[in-house]
Structure formats: structure tokens, C-alpha cells
Amino acid sequence: MWRAEMRVTLKPGVLDPQGRAVRQKLANLGWTGVSDVRVGKFLELLLEAPDRAAAVALVEEMGRRLLANPVLEDFSFDLEER
Amino acid sequence: MWRAEMRVTLKPGVLDPQGRAVRQKLANLGWTGVSDVRVGKFLELLLEAPDRAAAVALVEEMGRRLLANPVLEDFSFDLEER
Numbered sequence A, B: 001m002w003r004a005e006m007r008v009t010l011k012p013g014v015l016d017p018q019g020r021a022v023r024q025k026l027a028n029l030g031w032t033g034v035s036d037v038r039v040g041k042f043l044e045l046l047l048e049a050p051d052r053a054a055a056v057a058l059v060e061e062m063g064r065r066l067l068a069n070p071v072l073e074d075f076s077f078d079l080e081e082r
Helices: A017-028 A052-067 B017-028 B052-067
Strands: A002-010 A034-047 A073-081 B002-010 B034-047 B073-081
Touching: A002 A052, A002 B034, A017 A034, A017 B052, A034 A052, A034 B002, A052 A073, A052 B017, B002 B052, B017 B034, B034 B052, B052 B073
Parallel strands: none
Antiparallel strands: A002 A034, A002 A073, A034 B034, B002 B034, B002 B073
16 A cells, blocks of 8 residues: 655746735735745545555556646655555 | 745545545546545745744744644645755
């Protein structure tokens, strides 16, 4: 059993209205030293795979085909055996 | 300047309909070996702080007061100096 932690982030240059709203709200609350906020997704997956290479290939393909939008988003992940 | 990466995740036991939908969709696409998916948020913050201890305290407080819902969510973060 493998546990993957995947970060899905907007590509550099893609506008992030949610991040801007969070930054504005932080500033309103007095945290004026925050110059940028970007909001992405954090996915935790449990999966079966015979070895690390197979698990990497699976998660890579799931990220490319479903979990991230390849036009707007990048993704990266870590894997640990359970 | 400090860069924080924060992971905001549903507490164990809190139902995650979005994660369940992703798992179902993965299964429909043939990835039947995925037994669990949890979906959280991934935040990237750039902030000013005089040192690491101050940056940790700031991010900790922002997480507690705004970025995570303390009833439903946990958060953790890493910091690097820029």
C-alpha cells in the first residue's frame, strides 16, 4: 500500500482570484507583510502498487489525466510505503 | 522574505464527499487500486518576518485564525527563506 501526497498548483502567470481574496483578508486583519498568496489543492491518495516505480507511474498518470488541469495547473507529489 | 507551504486537510473522521467523488471517478477510469482519496487545500504564502521564529508564529496564527477551519480542518506547513 502506498500513500501519495499531491500538490496541485496554478501555473505561474495564471491569475488566482481566491489567493488574492485571502491576501486581502489577511491584510484587513492586520497581516500586511504577506505579499502573495496562491491557493491550490492538496490530495492524499491510498493505492495498491507492486513497487515504487509502479506507484510513481500510476500517480503521475492520475495527475495528468484527472487530478490536475494540464492547461492551468502543475502538480507534484511524494510517495511513502505503508 | 519567507515562503510558506501550508497543507489544510479535513480532520480524520470528517466526511469528504469531494474525495469520494474523485475516488469513484478514478475507479470508473480503471484505477481500481485507489482505496481512499482526501482533498484539501495547498496554500503558498510569501511574507516578511525578521527571523524564522517570527515567521513560524505568523503562519501558525494565520492558519489558526483564517486559513483553516479549526472545527473541521487541521493544517501544517513548511517554511523556507527566500
